[in-house]
Amino acid sequence: MADPMRIRAQAQGDKALVRVLMSHEMETGQRKDAAGKVIPAWHITEVAAALNGKPVLAAEWGPAVAKNPFLQFTLKGAKAGDKVAITWKDNHGDTRTDEATIS
C-alpha cells in the first residue's frame, strides 16, 4: 500500500490552485544496484485529477519524472468547498487516490 499524497487546494478568485506531492520511488529502470544488476523500472504511468467527480486533468508520466513528484495546476471555475481527487497508477499496477477540499 503506497503512502498518502499531500494535496493542497486553495481558491483564488474564480480559479483554484492545486498542489500535489506524491510519495513514489520513481525508479527509472536505468540504474544498477551494488551488484551490477539493473534495478527494474517502477514509476507512475498515469495521473488523473477530478473536480467533484468530473475529470479535469489526465497525464501520462514516464521515468523522467522526479522521485516524490510535485504537481501544480490551476482549475478554472473551482470554488471553496469543491472536492479535488487525484489518482495515480504505476507500472506495477499499484494505484492510489486521495481527495482534498478546496479552501
Added chain:
Amino acid sequence: MTPTRIAALAAAAALAVGAAHAQAQKSATQSIEEYRAMLADGNPAELFEAKGEALWKQKRGPKNASLEQCDLGKGAGVVKGAFVELPRFFADTGKVQDLESRLVTCMATLQGFDAGAIAKTAFGKGEQANVTALATWVAAESKGLPFNLPQSHPQEKVAYEVGKRIFFLRGGTHDFACASCHGDDGKRIRLQDLPNLTKNPGDGVGFAAWPAYRVSNGQMWSMQLRLNDCFRQQRFPYPEFGSDALAALSTYLGVNAKGAKSAAPTIKR
C-alpha cells in the same frame, strides 16, 4: 539528481545568470537560496511528516499499541514543544536522549519492538525508516518555536561538556574536527555555507534545520544520520545509533542554538 530536478536547477541557474547580468550584486549563495525557496513549496518532507503522524496514532508492534502515551520530555503524549527541548535527561532510562533514541525507547516500552534490532538497522530501512518519519512529524509540531534545551540536571551538563570535546576533537586521516568547518563565521564548502555551530547560528540554521529532505538523493535525513555523515567525512567510524556520543554532540549543538527558532523539517541540496 533526477532529470526534472536537474532541469529545475538549470532553470534556476539560468535565472541566476540573467539576474547576475542585471545586477552583479547577487552572490551564488543568494541564487541557491532562491532555488531552495522554489523547492520548499513542494518539500517532500511533508510526505514523511504525514507518514510519521499516522505511525504515531497507529496500533503497531507485538503489543499492538500506539505511541500516543510516549513521553518525549514534556509528559506522556505531549508532542508540541518537545522537539526544541531535546536532547534532555530522562529519569526512566537514566540517560540523556535525543529525539530518535527516545522514540525507539517508546517503541520498545509501549509497542514491544526490539530496540537493539532497530538500532542495528541501517537508516532508511525497516523500522528505522519509521523512526525517521516519526522524528520528522514530531519536529514539525514544534516549527517556529525557539530552542530551549534544559541544562539543570548534572547529566545534561556532562552531555554538553562531552559534546563540546567531541566537537573540537581533531583526528582521523585528515586530522580535522567538527570545529574545522563549523568553528568560525563565513566558512564554505563549494557553494554550501557552513553555519558556525559554536554559537547560535540563527533561526532555522544548523541544529534548527534537521530532520531535512535531501534533494540530491531523495532521502529524509534525521539529525543522527546527519551527524553520522559528518563522522564519515572525518574518516571516523560511525557512532552506534542512539550512542551517548551522538546525544552529547546534539546537546552541545542544541544548547548553543538557544533561542533559534526551529524550521525543521527543511529542504537541503
